[in-house]
Amino acid sequence: xxxxxxxxxxxxxxxxxxxxxxxxSGANVLRGGAFKPRTSPYSFQGLEEKGxxxxxxxxQKHGLRSISEVMDGESIDLVASYVDILQxxxxxxxxxxLLKRLGKQSKPxxxxxxxxxxxxxxxxxxxxxxxxGQAEVILCERGIRTFETYTRNTADLAAVPALKELCDxxxxxxxxxxxxxxxxxxxxARAAIAxxxxxxxxxxxxxxxxxxxxxxxxxxxLEFEALMRSLEPIAEAVxxxxxxx
Amino acid sequence: xxxxxxxxxxxxxxxxxxxxxxxxSGANVLRGGAFKPRTSPYSFQGLEEKGxxxxxxxxQKHGLRSISEVMDGESIDLVASYVDILQxxxxxxxxxxLLKRLGKQSKPxxxxxxxxxxxxxxxxxxxxxxxxGQAEVILCERGIRTFETYTRNTADLAAVPALKELCDxxxxxxxxxxxxxxxxxxxxARAAIAxxxxxxxxxxxxxxxxxxxxxxxxxxxLEFEALMRSLEPIAEAVxxxxxxx
Amino acid sequence: xxxxxxxxxxxxxxxxxxxxxxxxSGANVLRGGAFKPRTSPYSFQGLEEKGxxxxxxxxQKHGLRSISEVMDGESIDLVASYVDILQxxxxxxxxxxLLKRLGKQSKPxxxxxxxxxxxxxxxxxxxxxxxxGQAEVILCERGIRTFETYTRNTADLAAVPALKELCDxxxxxxxxxxxxxxxxxxxxARAAIAxxxxxxxxxxxxxxxxxxxxxxxxxxxLEFEALMRSLEPIAEAVxxxxxxx
Amino acid sequence: xxxxxxxxxxxxxxxxxxxxxxxxSGANVLRGGAFKPRTSPYSFQGLEEKGxxxxxxxxQKHGLRSISEVMDGESIDLVASYVDILQxxxxxxxxxxLLKRLGKQSKPxxxxxxxxxxxxxxxxxxxxxxxxGQAEVILCERGIRTFETYTRNTADLAAVPALKELCDxxxxxxxxxxxxxxxxxxxxARAAIAxxxxxxxxxxxxxxxxxxxxxxxxxxxLEFEALMRSLEPIAEAVxxxxxxx
Numbered sequence: 012x013x014x015x016x017x018x019x020x021x022x023x024x025x026x027x028x029x030x031x032x033x034x035x036s037g038a039n040v041l042r043g044g045a046f047k048p049r050t051s052p053y054s055f056q057g058l059e060e061k062g063x064x065x066x067x068x069x070x071q072k073h074g075l076r077s078i079s080e081v082m083d084g085e086s087i088d089l090v091a092s093y094v095d096i097l098q099x100x101x102x103x104x105x106x107x108x109l110l111k112r113l114g115k116q117s118k119p120x121x122x123x124x125x126x127x128x129x130x131x132x133x134x135x136x137x138x139x140x141x142x143x144g145q146a147e148v149i150l151c152e153r154g155i156r157t158f159e160t161y162t163r164n165t166a167d168l169a170a171v172p173a174l175k176e177l178c179d180x181x182x183x184x185x186x187x188x189x190x191x192x193x194x195x196x197x198x199x200a201r202a203a204i205a206x207x208x209x210x211x212x213x214x215x216x217x218x219x220x221x222x223x224x225x226x227x228x229x230x231x232x233l234e235f236e237a238l239m240r241s242l243e244p245i246a247e248a249v250x251x252x253x254x255x256x
Numbered sequence: 257x258x259x260x261x262x263x264x265x266x267x268x269x270x271x272x273x274x275x276x277x278x279x280x281s282g283a284n285v286l287r288g289g290a291f292k293p294r295t296s297p298y299s300f301q302g303l304e305e306k307g308x309x310x311x312x313x314x315x316q317k318h319g320l321r322s323i324s325e326v327m328d329g330e331s332i333d334l335v336a337s338y339v340d341i342l343q344x345x346x347x348x349x350x351x352x353x354l355l356k357r358l359g360k361q362s363k364p365x366x367x368x369x370x371x372x373x374x375x376x377x378x379x380x381x382x383x384x385x386x387x388x389g390q391a392e393v394i395l396c397e398r399g400i401r402t403f404e405t406y407t408r409n410t411a412d413l414a415a416v417p418a419l420k421e422l423c424d425x426x427x428x429x430x431x432x433x434x435x436x437x438x439x440x441x442x443x444x445a446r447a448a449i450a451x452x453x454x455x456x457x458x459x460x461x462x463x464x465x466x467x468x469x470x471x472x473x474x475x476x477x478l479e480f481e482a483l484m485r486s487l488e489p490i491a492e493a494v495x496x497x498x499x500x501x
Numbered sequence: 502x503x504x505x506x507x508x509x510x511x512x513x514x515x516x517x518x519x520x521x522x523x524x525x526s527g528a529n530v531l532r533g534g535a536f537k538p539r540t541s542p543y544s545f546q547g548l549e550e551k552g553x554x555x556x557x558x559x560x561q562k563h564g565l566r567s568i569s570e571v572m573d574g575e576s577i578d579l580v581a582s583y584v585d586i587l588q589x590x591x592x593x594x595x596x597x598x599l600l601k602r603l604g605k606q607s608k609p610x611x612x613x614x615x616x617x618x619x620x621x622x623x624x625x626x627x628x629x630x631x632x633x634g635q636a637e638v639i640l641c642e643r644g645i646r647t648f649e650t651y652t653r654n655t656a657d658l659a660a661v662p663a664l665k666e667l668c669d670x671x672x673x674x675x676x677x678x679x680x681x682x683x684x685x686x687x688x689x690a691r692a693a694i695a696x697x698x699x700x701x702x703x704x705x706x707x708x709x710x711x712x713x714x715x716x717x718x719x720x721x722x723l724e725f726e727a728l729m730r731s732l733e734p735i736a737e738a739v740x741x742x743x744x745x746x
Numbered sequence: 747x748x749x750x751x752x753x754x755x756x757x758x759x760x761x762x763x764x765x766x767x768x769x770x771s772g773a774n775v776l777r778g779g780a781f782k783p784r785t786s787p788y789s790f791q792g793l794e795e796k797g798x799x800x801x802x803x804x805x806q807k808h809g810l811r812s813i814s815e816v817m818d819g820e821s822i823d824l825v826a827s828y829v830d831i832l833q834x835x836x837x838x839x840x841x842x843x844l845l846k847r848l849g850k851q852s853k854p855x856x857x858x859x860x861x862x863x864x865x866x867x868x869x870x871x872x873x874x875x876x877x878x879g880q881a882e883v884i885l886c887e888r889g890i891r892t893f894e895t896y897t898r899n900t901a902d903l904a905a906v907p908a909l910k911e912l913c914d915x916x917x918x919x920x921x922x923x924x925x926x927x928x929x930x931x932x933x934x935a936r937a938a939i940a941x942x943x944x945x946x947x948x949x950x951x952x953x954x955x956x957x958x959x960x961x962x963x964x965x966x967x968l969e970f971e972a973l974m975r976s977l978e979p980i981a982e983a984v985x986x987x988x989x990x991x
Contacts, residue, residue: 540871541870542842542874573819598818598820598821621785628787628788632787
């Protein structure tokens with residue numbers, strides 16, 4: 012499961028270009044935020060339904076599945092009418108009302124770890140969805156908050172095998188948010204595959220310098236293509252070795 | 257503003273006994289959780305509307321205002337129909353959909369700091385409520401998550417003067433969650449007054465050992481009474497000295 | 502125990518001026534770094550023995566005791582020949598070789614908490630000194646490292662009563678390093694007294710803007726005088742109330 | 747550079763057995779603590795010089811280089827007379843007196859990251875050694891302290907490429923301390939190779955359940971052998987791909 016795309020949906024053209032690129036490089040899910048959780052209410056909050064439309068159109072045209080964030084119970088139906096996978100952002104990892112509602116609908120749920128959540132809290136949050144009847148929950152490690160300022164977050168790759176000890180859910184790693192620096196995304200993505208992750212979520216934009224948000228941690232299509240090529244031998248190596256240990 | 261009461265509303269009798277006690281000791285707001293955010297969906301989730309009723313009855317009988325947590329936009333009207341102040345828990349500090357809805361209703365909002373939120377993120381969250389039109393927002397420092405295991409959280413008292421540098425909202429301290437240990441509640445409460453807090457939120461239960469949750473950080477009525485008596489001279493001292501510095 | 506003085510000893514005149522001021526305001530110990538632990542080897546490393554001389558002269562002239570940091574076993578005798586109290590900095594809290602040597606000499610030891618040390622590790626470090634025979638160890642809470650960037654460190658005032666539960670040593674608070682911001686030093690100092698601290702360590706400089714280090718967290722003599730006046734009624738209030746609870 | 751061996755040197759027989767095993771599996775440096783930094787002065791402090799002798803004998807017999815921790819300037823000569831590489835433990839990362847002395851001697855220095863040190867502080871510490879003239883400094887990421895309790899530390903693999911952006915020193919990863927759980931050591935070791943680490947430090951003991959310290963994070967020889975075999979294809983994959991990105 013390789014999820015790629017921009018932080019925020021910006022336009023029809025942007026999404027079409029990204030979808031074409033990431034599909035060609037081997038991604039199978041297109042991401043893009045239409046409702047954006049931002050620290051300040053005065054920051055860009057997303058294109059909302061129009062953004063979902065652009066995302067869905069681009070995904071369909073290029074043979075990709077789609078994922079986008081749902082921020083409250085009231086908008087689950089709207090988001091679910093456009094996308095294939097419903098994302099819960101890290102700020103809402105313990106929004107139990109939202110999780111309960113997501114347990115009662117039919118789309119898979121992609122749950123991002125809260126930035127200071129313990130593994131057991133993370134699994135507990137997933138159980139809120141599972142308890143409602145939705146068995147397809149995908150966990151996403153996206154970095155935790157520490158004292159380090161060189162990176163935006165500290166990617167916690169031990170979370171992958173640790174979560175697999177605590178539950179049976181697939182675990183995806185987001186090295187874009189996990190590091191916050193473009194130069195660190197590729198090595199952490201390779202390490203995520205080596206540690207046993209079931210997938211990656213990578214921010215990709217045709218021109219990261221012009222992205223409305225998160226540009227500093229976003230790859231351009233060429234960088235993403237190079238990253239994808241570098242993952243193959245690692246995936247092979249690990250699969251073989253998973254049998255051994 | 258001295259908020260006191262149990263973690264969770266358990267019964268009519270419990271709330272009546274606590275309300276009588278904390279009112280006699282000088283509290284002016286009665287707390288009690290009716291919808292409980294719990295790490296596991298299989299833990300006690302609260303008495304829900306019945307709990308709100310017990311809380312409201314006890315508060316009214318003993319001349320106290322009331323506060324309880326609201327966990328999603330859908331239940332704002334229900335909670336607001338019973339209580340005077342709407343609490344947003346730390347897990348929902350950046351539940352922006354909930355905050356936006358709270359900005360559009362008429363009850364004061366009591367916003368607990370996320371357990372790893374920076375001061376600026378905390379103020380940003382408050383701005384979501386303020387931007388909607390609700391000007392009465394009370395910030396609550398309730399401890400942050402650190403490496404320490406002796407305490408449940410690390411009470412960050414510098415948050416009080418720091419938040420006052422960043423905004424004009426009142427700041428209340430919750431030393432019960434801020435420490436997680438009964439023996440530390442009183443000294444931290446005194447320190448909170450000394451550092452300039454505008455109020456306290458304290459967990460009180462007739463018999464902490466039998467509380468359904470958070471008993472280990474809860475005072476009994478005698479301890480709460482002793483604490484309240486110890487706060488008076490500090491409050492006096494600080495008021496006088498606030499003029500000097 | 503009120504310890505005051507500059508981060509670094511800079512000159513005879515500086516120390517004399519500060520000593521006169523802080524003594525007049527009620528401090529009883531003069532601080533000043535002569536050997537400075539700095540992140541980079543290319544930063545100012547202190548005046549070394551000359552700095553100790555300036556510190557000792559100023560302390561003696563103004564009737565103060567003196568304290569300075571000792572950075573290794575080899576220089577214990579040198580530092581001890583000038584000052585009354587030997588400080589171990591936070592970076593050396595678990596420099597067990599140094600602690601063992603300090604247990605075998607006769608001057609009191611002032612042990613600063615490591616910036617991410619747990620309470621039990623802090624007490625364990627003190628035990629290295631105590632085990633050697635030196636019973637006078639003073640613990641100093643000076644802030645821990647968290648994700649917050651508004652402050653330099655997060656002052657952990659619960660450490661004071663918690664450490665008193667774990668051992669019988671006096672606990673002093675350093676709100677200068679504990680916050681890293683001048684505006685927060687006074688409120689945190691008052692809170693430290695209210696929480697039960699046995700003393701304070703405060704950075705004071707005649708002209709903080711010109712201090713060679715830590716100027717942004719340093720009080721000028723007028724601010725220090727005002728702070729000292731504001732502490733008296735809190736100390737009175739707490740002493741009375743310590744009896745009650 | 748694959749460093750393997752027990753947390754503490756326990757006996758001649760133990761070291762000989764481990765050395766034979768790890769050499770056969772492909773390790774090239776033998777580790778073993780002779781002077782142990784322990785939280786309490788009443789815990790086992792190591793076999794001291796006798797331990798160094800056992801370590802040196804076993805290393806020489808099996809064609810390995812040796813590494814052990816040096817805890818103070820006074821014992822540098824002693825440790826250096828037995829081992830090839832001098833380790834500075836995480837508690838001493840900012841023991842600047844020790845670092846300065848290590849800059850003036852001729853053995854390579856293996857510097858473990860302090861458990862809450864930023865990348866820039868880590869590089870600053872290395873500069874204390876480099877400034878003295880010793881150019882062979884090896885950095886070791888060994889996990890940082892966070893709120894997580896499932897693991898002992900949080901392995902920060904982004905440190906590897908980040909440190910390589912900040913300096914030109916080799917970076918080794920210690921997944922044993924980095925996780926504190928045997929089951930997580932192998933996946934994190936593989937991830938460390940994938941992220942670009944220049945080596946690994948792994949705790950190995952003939953019978954981890956009987957190790958005097960750190961047994962819960964220690965591999966037995968069979969586990970170590972299996973880990974080593976699993977690293978080869980990843981190392982190959984990454985070397986090839988380092989060229990591409």
